[in-house]
Amino acid sequence: MAAFGFFRLGRLLLAVAATPLAGSVSAKAPQLPQTAPVPQLNQQVTPPPPTEIPVPEPRPADAPEPPQATQPQNGQPNAKQPEPPAIAPLPPEKPAEAEPSASAPNPSEKPAEADKKEEKKILPDPRSAAIAEKEMPAEELACRRRLKSMGVDFVERKPERDTAVGCSIPYPIVLRTLGKSIAIGPEPELNCQMAEAAARFAASVIQPAAKAEFGADIKSIGQASAFVCRSRNGGGKLSEHAFGNALDIASFKLSDGKEIDVGPTPPEKEAKFLDAVRKAACGPFKTVLGPGSDADHSMHLHLDLEPRRNGGTFCQ
Numbered sequence: 001m002a003a004f005g006f007f008r009l010g011r012l013l014l015a016v017a018a019t020p021l022a023g024s025v026s027a028k029a030p031q032l033p034q035t036a037p038v039p040q041l042n043q044q045v046t047p048p049p050p051t052e053i054p055v056p057e058p059r060p061a062d063a064p065e066p067p068q069a070t071q072p073q074n075g076q077p078n079a080k081q082p083e084p085p086a087i088a089p090l091p092p093e094k095p096a097e098a099e100p101s102a103s104a105p106n107p108s109e110k111p112a113e114a115d116k117k118e119e120k121k122i123l124p125d126p127r128s129a130a131i132a133e134k135e136m137p138a139e140e141l142a143c144r145r146r147l148k149s150m151g152v153d154f155v156e157r158k159p160e161r162d163t164a165v166g167c168s169i170p171y172p173i174v175l176r177t178l179g180k181s182i183a184i185g186p187e188p189e190l191n192c193q194m195a196e197a198a199a200r201f202a203a204s205v206i207q208p209a210a211k212a213e214f215g216a217d218i219k220s221i222g223q224a225s226a227f228v229c230r231s232r233n234g235g236g237k238l239s240e241h242a243f244g245n246a247l248d249i250a251s252f253k254l255s256d257g258k259e260i261d262v263g264p265t266p267p268e269k270e271a272k273f274l275d276a277v278r279k280a281a282c283g284p285f286k287t288v289l290g291p292g293s294d295a296d297h298s299m300h301l302h303l304d305l306e307p308r309r310n311g312g313t314f315c316q
């Protein structure tokens with residue numbers, strides 16, 4: 001190695017001696033390889049040269065000049081490196097099967113599946129940074145006007161946010177009813193958009209489906225979970241419940257006293273009603289899960305308005 005290096009160095013310095021500019025060494029010395037001498041030039045030109053080689057101008061200052069040896073390829077100074085974007089990218093497309101059931105009858109976690117999901121790269125949800133402005137935005141005010149026009153009874157709730165968990169609901173409301181004739185309980189806390197979607201769905205789908213199947217009106221809807229701020233093990237993707245953007249419906253009560261529970265094996269007429277409701281929910285809601293989707297959703301219908309880049313739905 002050392003002998004080879006000296007041999008190289010000797011030839012190199014011959015080339016240096018033949019030209020005043022070290023930068024043009026490779027161009028003026030055709031018998032040399034194109035690239036090999038350049039890195040060695042920097043380090044070995046500085047010590048005193050071997051005696052038999054005359055070196056007219058051993059100027060180390062010339063050494064850094066060869067562009068292929070020291071210049072960065074793109075020529076960009078490091079100091080002007082652009083900052084990373086301030087806005088986090090949208091959450092990954094992979095939809096809401098990671099959604100937890102906040103008040104599921106069997107709260108047992110499923111470690112195997114949870115671990116699998118947590119291995120995926122989870123990007124922060126930009127909604128986690130949402131905070132309430134001093135004045136309520138126009139779209140929130142308009143949403144509330146629409147709720148009132150539908151006869152929905154609701155009250156305002158103070159903003160809730162937990163930066164550690166990532167949940168945030170800047171303009172929450174608590175629903176007392178879903179319309180003039182449909183109650184909901186226990187009173188769910190939701191964002192206004194989800195509340196409005198639920199109220200419209202109750203009036204336009206659930207009520208007619210109940211009349212068609214049972215000849216009775218829907219009197220009330222039992223919900224199992226709305227806004228829920230809780231940590232997910234391992235920091236997985238946040239549920240839409242963390243933004244008040246999801247509602248779990250567990251039961252329906254009819255005007256004749258009949259009760260219909262969401263479950264894996266409902267009686268035939270109830271199954272027909274539940275299927276109709278569930279199918280019609282896909283569209284007005286962006287995610288629809290229920291019995292058969294997974295064990296977490298065997299006892300309720302999960303409905304949410306998860307924003308997706310393509311505006312698509314995930315219904316299972």
Ligand SMILES: [Zn+2]
Nearest residue numbers: 101246248302
């Ligand atoms: Zn849910």
